[in-house]
Structure formats: structure tokens, C-alpha cells
Amino acid sequence: MGKTIAEKIFSLASGKDVKAGDFVLAKIDKAMVHDITAPLAIKALERITGERKVKYPERVIMAFDHQVPADSIKAAETHKMLRLFAKENGILNYDVREGIAHQIMVEKGHALPNQLIVGADSHTCMYGALSCFSTGIGSTDMGFVFATGKLWFKVPETIYFEVNGKLEKYVCGKDIILKLIGMVGADGANYKACVYGGDTIRKIGMSDRFTMCNMAIEMGGKAGIVEFDSITEKYLKEIGIKEIKEEILKTDEDAKFEKVELDVSGMEPQVAKPHRVDNVCGVSEVEGTKVDQVFIGSCTNGRYEDLKVAAEILRGEEVAKNVRLIVIPASRSIYKKALKDGIIDIFVEAGALVEFPCCGPCMGGSFGLIASGEVSVSTSNRNFVGRQGSPEGKIYLVSPATAAATAIYGEITDPRKV
Amino acid sequence: MKLKGRAWKFGDNISTDHITPGRYYHLRSNLPELAKHVMEDANPEFAKKVRAGDFIVAGNNFGCGSSREHAPIVIKLAGVSAVIAKSFARIFYRNAINVGLPVLIADTDKIDEGDILEVDLSSGIIRNLTKNLEIKAKPIPDVMIKILEAGGLVEYVKEHSDVLV
Numbered sequence: 029m030g031k032t033i034a035e036k037i038f039s040l041a042s043g044k045d046v047k048a049g050d051f052v053l054a055k056i057d058k059a060m061v062h063d064i065t066a067p068l069a070i071k072a073l074e075r076i077t078g079e080r081k082v083k084y085p086e087r088v089i090m091a092f093d094h095q096v097p098a099d100s101i102k103a104a105e106t107h108k109m110l111r112l113f114a115k116e117n118g119i120l121n122y123d124v125r126e127g128i129a130h131q132i133m134v135e136k137g138h139a140l141p142n143q144l145i146v147g148a149d150s151h152t153c154m155y156g157a158l159s160c161f162s163t164g165i166g167s168t169d170m171g172f173v174f175a176t177g178k179l180w181f182k183v184p185e186t187i188y189f190e191v192n193g194k195l196e197k198y199v200c201g202k203d204i205i206l207k208l209i210g211m212v213g214a215d216g217a218n219y220k221a222c223v224y225g226g227d228t229i230r231k232i233g234m235s236d237r238f239t240m241c242n243m244a245i246e247m248g249g250k251a252g253i254v255e256f257d258s259i260t261e262k263y264l265k266e267i268g269i270k271e272i273k274e275e276i277l278k279t280d281e282d283a284k285f286e287k288v289e290l291d292v293s294g295m296e297p298q299v300a301k302p303h304r305v306d307n308v309c310g311v312s313e314v315e316g317t318k319v320d321q322v323f324i325g326s327c328t329n330g331r332y333e334d335l336k337v338a339a340e341i342l343r344g345e346e347v348a349k350n351v352r353l354i355v356i357p358a359s360r361s362i363y364k365k366a367l368k369d370g371i372i373d374i375f376v377e378a379g380a381l382v383e384f385p386c387c388g389p390c391m392g393g394s395f396g397l398i399a400s401g402e403v404s405v406s407t408s409n410r411n412f413v414g415r416q417g418s419p420e421g422k423i424y425l426v427s428p429a430t431a432a433a434t435a436i437y438g439e440i441t442d443p444r445k446v
Numbered sequence: 447m448k449l450k451g452r453a454w455k456f457g458d459n460i461s462t463d464h465i466t467p468g469r470y471y472h473l474r475s476n477l478p479e480l481a482k483h484v485m486e487d488a489n490p491e492f493a494k495k496v497r498a499g500d501f502i503v504a505g506n507n508f509g510c511g512s513s514r515e516h517a518p519i520v521i522k523l524a525g526v527s528a529v530i531a532k533s534f535a536r537i538f539y540r541n542a543i544n545v546g547l548p549v550l551i552a553d554t555d556k557i558d559e560g561d562i563l564e565v566d567l568s569s570g571i572i573r574n575l576t577k578n579l580e581i582k583a584k585p586i587p588d589v590m591i592k593i594l595e596a597g598g599l600v601e602y603v604k605e606h607s608d609v610l611v
Contacts, residue, residue, distance in 0.1 A: 065513065102475060164513040166541035169599070172599065214507055215506055248507065397469070413487045415463050
């Protein structure tokens with residue numbers, strides 16, 4: 029019987045012919061840590077080996093994105109400690125300069141097809157849009173990776189999401205993934221690799237694919253994957269990856285997987301209502317809901333294409349009087365491109381607060397928080413109680429287009445009507 | 447390993463944000479302090495009233511969300527002896543075993559808040575002493591029992607240093 033892409037990547041990484049359900053000790057190609065989870069990983073490394081020495085420092089990438097620039101003396105002390113650790117070990121540290129760690133991983137060429145990647149953050153599953161297997165792990169597991177360059181895994185089963193049909197204007201990858209999460213539920217893909225395919229997926233760009241892989245974790249997925257095609261190839265060329273010498277792994281036709289189908293023809297923009305990501309409806313059901321804050325950004329939807337569509341809707345408009353619009357590009361290179369193309373100008377003219385690349389309000393512990401009774405409309409990935417500040421606040425998750433339209437009217441708005 | 451304590455009942459989809467809310471991130475280098483807010487957004491009374499040995503009993507998908515290991519650590523620090531749920535989110539389950547917090551998968555419908563439970567980790571038998579009935583949990587794989595008995599992955603690896611080669 030044939031193999032899934034996940035089974036093939038784990039076979040490559042473990043040097044054994046493995047299938048779903050097998051336990052493997054696999055070689056880790058890249059490991060990502062950020063300012064929230066790295067300190068515990070370092071403690072685990074020290075406890076395992078008795079020292080702070082990483083075995084394969086060239087495979088580790090560090091970036092600060094959750095509390096930047098340092099929002100407290102404690103955060104500053106953490107950053108200081110991490111800088112020293114990176115320097116002592118010769119680890120590539122992007123510090124506070126380049127933006128959200130996940131975006132750095134996919135735009136600086138750290139995530140490549142066929143690789144097995146781990147990150148001490150649950151949204152690490154995003155890089156699979158580049159045809160690799162990347163998954164989020166805890167800090168003790170990361171300490172083990174620091175110490176050995178390897179990690180234990182159970183090879184996951186696969187759910188194949190076949191998405192067909194033509195998307196309407198202002199309906200995008202975020203709407204597709206919200207719809208799928210609503211269909212299978214918050215644990216519908218628990219422990220499994222989520223592979224997205226079908227005509228629609230073959231047509232959407234890398235930005236939408238990253239969004240969809242990023243949110244695989246919101247249905248419990250171990251990884252999100254879009255298999256390699258001409259769009260992946262073009263993207264890799266654009267970020268400076270000249271050629272990939274190895275044969276690129278793909279799912280065999282006779283591989284074993286569960287299949288979920290979706291036809292997106294005529295689908296309206298989707299919204300995840302408070303307080304669960306799988307509490308999904310069409311925008312028409314919640315249109316008119318008054319909002320206090322709109323956030324456009326995060327590893328899920330802070331890319332150039334996201335900002336571009338939001339700017340297209342906000343051009344010449346003004347943010348509603350009682351609404352705060354926060355816009356945060358996911359990385360410095362996105363920020364630069366958006367500046368150059370006049371996109372940032374449109375946001376500033378409209379009355380948005382444009383912040384430096386970082387996680388922003390998404391992590392709910394730094395800035396841009398909401399008060400009790402307030403409603404946030406957000407392009408990020410989680411709407412759990414307290415996720416963006418007060419536990420008495422409410423969060424609706426939407427696409428960048430829906431967020432922009434909502435900012436103009438101060439109530440949840442269908443972007444197709446603007 | 448036998449454990450005994452009271453049950454604290456929770457519903458489905460208890461996330462890492464319920465367990466360790468983001469607004470307390472600044473406490474993350476002070477875990478005992480962070481533990482004072484454990485489960486705050488699911489039950490504000492829990493952290494004040496939980497006693498050493500108590501159990502967290504929940505529905506499906508316990509621990510969904512972030513990979514933050516602070517979540518199982520503060521549950522353990524609060525004195526909780528095990529989490530029993532119908533199912534767990536993948537990263538939380540793995541992190542819990544790694545930090546030495548026992549996690550059991552079982553049908554929790556017949557456990558109510560305040561019930562006294564006695565749990566045998568190796569056999570997976572949960573005795574509800576209040577209701578006088580027995581629930582069988584899915585057995586924990588041997589290797590995980592060994593990790594739990596060692597006190598977590600770090601201690602386990604120290605005892606099996608050959609994996610470091």
C-alpha cells in the first residue's frame with residue numbers, strides 16, 4: 029500500500045520505513061523557539077545535560093515576538109538571558125528585529141520541503157504549506173531536542189481535506205479554514221496530519237495556504253500540509269531558494285487516509301463566534317454586531333496579501349468613531365513592502381494604529397487588550413475566554429477583508445457589501 | 447501509583463487560556479505565583495479551594511490551544527494529582543506526561559463535582575467512592591507510566607542516558 033506525505037517524511041527523518049501508528053525517534057531538521065517558551069526549554073536542557081550547550085545549534089532558530097519591544101522589566105530580563113544563550117551557543121537569533129517567528133521561518137528559507145520541523149509554539153504547524161512536516165511541541169520536548177537533535181513521535185494518521193469550487197470575491201483561505209474547523213470540530217483532527225488539496229487549494233496563493241496550515245491546530249491537528257506544486261516552487265524561488273535537489277515527497281495515490289470534502293462555491297465569509305474556534309457561522313448571522321476593537325495581523329493573517337486586501341477596502345474610508353483598529357504586519361519585510369506600496373499610508377489615513385511586527389493582541393498578555401464587555405473582531409487564530417484581555421470580553425475571528433469592512437462600520441460587516 | 451482526592455468537574459474544550467490566562471504571562475518565571483491563577487477562567491474559585499490530591503475531571507479535548515508547558519506545570523503545582531478527561535489535546539497530553547502530571551482518558555459522565563475518587567494509575571481503575579462505582583480508564587502505555595514514575599521526561603532521560611548519544 030502507498031504512503032501519505034506524513035509517513036514519507038517520518039520515514040526519511042527516522043531512517044526506517046514507517047507507517048501511521050508507529051513510534052519513531054526522528055532527526056529534527058529545524059527547531060524554532062521564541063521569547064515565551066524558550067526559557068523553560070533552556071531549563072529542561074540544563075536539567076537533562078547539566079549544562080546549557082545545544083548539540084546542533086545550527087538547526088535552531090530563535091526570535092522574540094510575544095513581548096516586544098520588552099513590555100516589562102521581566103520581559104527585558106528574559107530577552108537579555110535569551111540573547112546570551114543564543115550567543116554562547118552560536119544560535120541564529122532574530123531578536124526583536126524581524127517579526128513573528130513563524131513568518132520568519134517561512135520567509136527566510138528555514139522551512140523547506142521534506143523537512144521535519146518542530147517549534148515551541150502550537151502554530152508551528154503553519155510551515156507545512158511548504159510541503160514539510162512541522163509541529164508544535166512543549167518546552168521539555170524542546171529541551172530534549174536541544175540535547176539530542178532528535179525527538180520521539182507517533183507517526184500520525186492523515187485527514188485529507190478536498191476543497192473544490194470557486195471562491196467569491198473577498199472570500200479567502202481564512203474563510204475556508206474556519207468553515208472546515210466548524211465542520212469537524214475543535215478536536216476533529218486531534219493527533220492527525222491535515223492535508224489540504226482539491227482545485228480551490230491548487231489555485232490559492234501561499235499566503236492563504238499558510239493561514240490554513242496555521243489553523244490546523246484549532247481542530248487538534250498535528251500538522252497542516254499543502255503538497256508541493258508550481259505555486260510552492262515560485263514562492264521558494266522568490267525567497268531565494270534556487271533549487272531543491274532531493275526528490276520532493278508526495279502522497280501516493282493508494283495511500284490510506286480519511287477524507288473530508290467541501291465545495292466553497294457561493295460560500296459567504298465565515299466567522300468564529302465567542303468563545304470557540306469551531307463555533308462557526310456565515311457572516312450574515314452576526315452582521316450588525318457592534319464592535320469596540322478590530323485587529324488585523326498575527327501569524328495567521330498578517331501577511332502582505334492580508335494587508336493589501338484590507339487596504340483595498342479601507343482606501344479613502346475612515347475607521348468608525350467608537351472603534352480602535354490595530355494593524356500589525358507579521359514581519360519586517362512585509363512591513364517594508366506595505367510601506368513602499370502605500371498600504372501603510374491607507375491604514376494611517378483611515379485612523380488605524382499601525383504597530384511594529386510582533387504577535388500583538390493575539391497573545392492577550394502584552395498590549396492592545398480589550399476591557400470587560402468589549403467586543404473584538406480579529407484576524408488571529410483563537411477566541412478563547414480571556415485570549416485578548418478581559419475574560420468578560422468577546423472575540424470574533426474573521427478574514428482580513430471582513431475585519432476591514434467591520435472597522436469602517438463599527439459592526440460586523442460582510443466585505444462583499446462594501 | 448494510587449491517588450485519592452476530590453473531583454473538580456469541568457466541561458469540554460478547556461483550553462490552555464482557561465488554565466493559564468495570557469494576562470498572567472508576566473508571572474511565568476514565577477510558577478508558584480502563576481499557579482495561584484490556575485483554571486481561573488474556567489472556575490475562579492478553583493485555585494483558592496483546590497487541595498493537594500484533588501482531581502480535575504473534564505469532558506472532551508482538555509488542554510486545547512497553546513503549546514505552553516506552564517499549563518500542566520501549574521496544575522501539578524496546585525497539588526492536582528491527575529487530570530481525568532474524555533479526551534485530551536495532543537500537545538497538552540504530551541507536555542503533561544513530560545512534566546510528570548498523570549493524565550487519564552475515561553468516560554467522566556459518572557463523576558460529579560466533589561465526588562471522592564481513588565485512582566490506580568497502572569491498572570487505570572478509577573473508583574468513585576461517593577457513588578460506589580468503578581470506571582475503567584484507557585491504560586497508559588508502559589513507557590509513559592515509567593516517565594511518570596520517574597517524575598517526568600527529564601528525570602527519565604537521566605536514568606536512560608543512552609538516548610542522549
